[in-house]
Amino acid sequence: MRRFSANYIFTNTGNPIRNGVVGVNDNGEIIEIIDHKDGVKEYAHTEFRNGIIVPGFVNAHCHTELSHLKGKVEPNTGLAGFVNQIRNHRLAGERGNEESISNAIEQMAKLGTVAVADICNTSDSFSAKQKSGIKFINLIEVLGLESEKVDSILERAEAISEVSANQLGMPAYITPHSIYSLSVKLWERLAVILKNNPIVSVHFAESRDEANFANERTGGIFDNYVRWGLSFSDAPNASPVEILKRYLPKDSRLLLVHNTFMDEHQLNEIKDYFSNAYFVLCPSSNLYIEQTLPNVPMLSASEVKIALGTDSLASSPTLSIFSQIQLILNHFPKIEFAQVLQWATLYGAEALGLEHSFGTIEKGKAPGLNLISPFNFSEMKPYPNSKVMALL
Numbered sequence: 001m002r003r004f005s006a007n008y009i010f011t012n013t014g015n016p017i018r019n020g021v022v023g024v025n026d027n028g029e030i031i032e033i034i035d036h037k038d039g040v041k042e043y044a045h046t047e048f049r050n051g052i053i054v055p056g057f058v059n060a061h062c063h064t065e066l067s068h069l070k071g072k073v074e075p076n077t078g079l080a081g082f083v084n085q086i087r088n089h090r091l092a093g094e095r096g097n098e099e100s101i102s103n104a105i106e107q108m109a110k111l112g113t114v115a116v117a118d119i120c121n122t123s124d125s126f127s128a129k130q131k132s133g134i135k136f137i138n139l140i141e142v143l144g145l146e147s148e149k150v151d152s153i154l155e156r157a158e159a160i161s162e163v164s165a166n167q168l169g170m171p172a173y174i175t176p177h178s179i180y181s182l183s184v185k186l187w188e189r190l191a192v193i194l195k196n197n198p199i200v201s202v203h204f205a206e207s208r209d210e211a212n213f214a215n216e217r218t219g220g221i222f223d224n225y226v227r228w229g230l231s232f233s234d235a236p237n238a239s240p241v242e243i244l245k246r247y248l249p250k251d252s253r254l255l256l257v258h259n260t261f262m263d264e265h266q267l268n269e270i271k272d273y274f275s276n277a278y279f280v281l282c283p284s285s286n287l288y289i290e291q292t293l294p295n296v297p298m299l300s301a302s303e304v305k306i307a308l309g310t311d312s313l314a315s316s317p318t319l320s321i322f323s324q325i326q327l328i329l330n331h332f333p334k335i336e337f338a339q340v341l342q343w344a345t346l347y348g349a350e351a352l353g354l355e356h357s358f359g360t361i362e363k364g365k366a367p368g369l370n371l372i373s374p375f376n377f378s379e380m381k382p383y384p385n386s387k388v389m390a391l392l
């Protein structure tokens with residue numbers, strides 16, 4: 001057994017434990033949690049660190065297969081411009097390669113990420129993931145505006161999903177890309193599949209152009225489709241929330257990713273209809289693409305469940321969840337660290353259906369342990385120069 005101690009242990013199950021000790025077995029399972037109640041005792045084999053110990057982070061939205069695009073995509077182009085750049089790289093024959101994906105995954109593990117919901121359009125990332133200690137949930141993404149291609153789109157997604165789940169033992173679920181990139185026919189077929197999926201993830205309200213396209217057939221996404229010669233007329237013509245309601249089960253564990261342009265009306269419509277929605281925020285990616293952030297105080301005050309993601313290295317300089325925490329604390333100083341920590345750990349674990357093992361420091365779980373140091377104890381939050389390190 002190894003014992004870890006720090007100035008405070010944030011367990012996510014109650015108040016932080018001052019000078020607490022966490023005992024972990026060789027499998028990373030927590031077997032004891034000691035609260036000295038301020039009486040300082042020495043325990044054998046205890047590694048004491050300055051700072052705080054928190055549960056491992058959960059990244060609720062990533063695309064590791066795009067890691068080869070790090071530094072290759074111009075920032076500040078808006079979503080339509082970003083999508084256009086990604087498409088051009090793909091048309092130029094650039095594909096994910098194992099080295100860039102392995103490096104990205106290794107870095108994520110060092111920076112304390114223990115579980116990831118990873119969007120996959122291909123099986124490019126599977127072999128690198130097999131070699132990693134991170135728990136991956138593979139979300140096999142489908143999109144396509146041309147009704148006549150529905151069969152081939154779904155067959156391909158099912159084949160990728162089968163390799164992940166049945167051959168490699170990594171959970172995999174088919175999921176829609178967004179409200180603006182699927183034909184009605186694809187949505188209808190997908191709706192049947194999604195009824196049996198434990199998790200559905202959709203890019204949502206990442207740009208104003210989404211609603212402009214869905215409602216009115218205007219804006220940058222519409223312009224892209226016209227320029228690319230795509231038959232967008234088969235896409236649903238309705239409000240973004242209406243499209244979600246039409247095709248997704250009410251009680252889905254639904255990950256709405258980004259929410260950058262979500263307003264209060266949309267938020268309430270979603271809250272009133274979906275009983276198990278998680279609002280996944282990827283602040284570094286939003287700043288890179290749209291130079292703006294979601295209305296975090298609105299989301300926080302509405303008491304919906306928030307989780308954190310990074311998006312890919314094409315749009316985020318880092319896949320660090322701690323960087324997302326720091327961005328939120330920096331831009332929204334009234335939001336408390338302990339709250340954002342819950343988003344990065346417990347709610348992320350719940351969003352992925354992994355709360356039985358991750359998200360809190362409790363006996364019987366194996367959530368991973370991270371050290372954050374130095375730590376501002378008078379304000380109970382990290383300093384701008386604080387760093388995170390995985391202890392296990």
Ligand SMILES: [Zn+2]
Nearest residue numbers: 063203311312
């Ligand atoms: Zn994404």
